[in-house]
Amino acid sequence: MACRISELVIDAVDPERLAAFWSDVLGYVELGREDDGSIEIGPPGAGFGGPQPTLVLSPTDDPRPKKLRLHIDVNATDRDQDAELARLLALGARHADVGQTGTETWYPLADPEGNEFCLLRRRLDPV
Template identity: 60%
Template sequence: MACRITELVLECRDPDKLAGFWCPVLGYEVIGHEPDGLELGLPGVPFGQGPPTLILAKTDAPRRGKLPLHLDVSPAGGDQETELARLTALGARPADVGQDGTESWVVLQDPEGNEFCLLRKDVGV
């Protein structure tokens, strides 16, 4: 017996605004509304049957430093450069977390400043 990751929770100030970013980034939709947040996931995929859902949990607590866990995303059916342009157009911005420029990934921030990495390898559609 083993566990699987079924949900990732990201605390944020404005779940609706962040959903407007993460839904097109991941190809997700809002699949659940809670008084304190939103659940994003692939449309029509039963819970636990696909990739983890993303919970955007509303909080007014100030963020304390760099997140100890971050998301990595990969292009699906394209290259890193094209995907970087798409993510930037959606509101991502470059982040400096101490990289030296030789990395194969690009470090970005979502509209609330949460770091994530865009990897190079195309994972297909």
């Protein structure tokens, strides 16, 4: 057996704000807090080590680099892509320009701190 991703760590100027945003986006709940101000969120009832990775929002004062080398892709589970796009924008996401051509089947977005992520077209089971 190989490795699997157990958690993703995202540096955040405001971990509270990003934890709330990503919890709303993914249907996650707060799993814990560390003395350094980090907040871990994950799927309800599963937590760390479950089938989906948790997110750790880690406080930082460092400025965000221009373009990240890694981003998150998300898929809607209970609505079509356009309805999910509207929901994500209402939560605080914004459209991002990452050099797309306009013919993509996904939407490049940014979270409240400017971290890019993409909303893909295909609907997935909510597992």
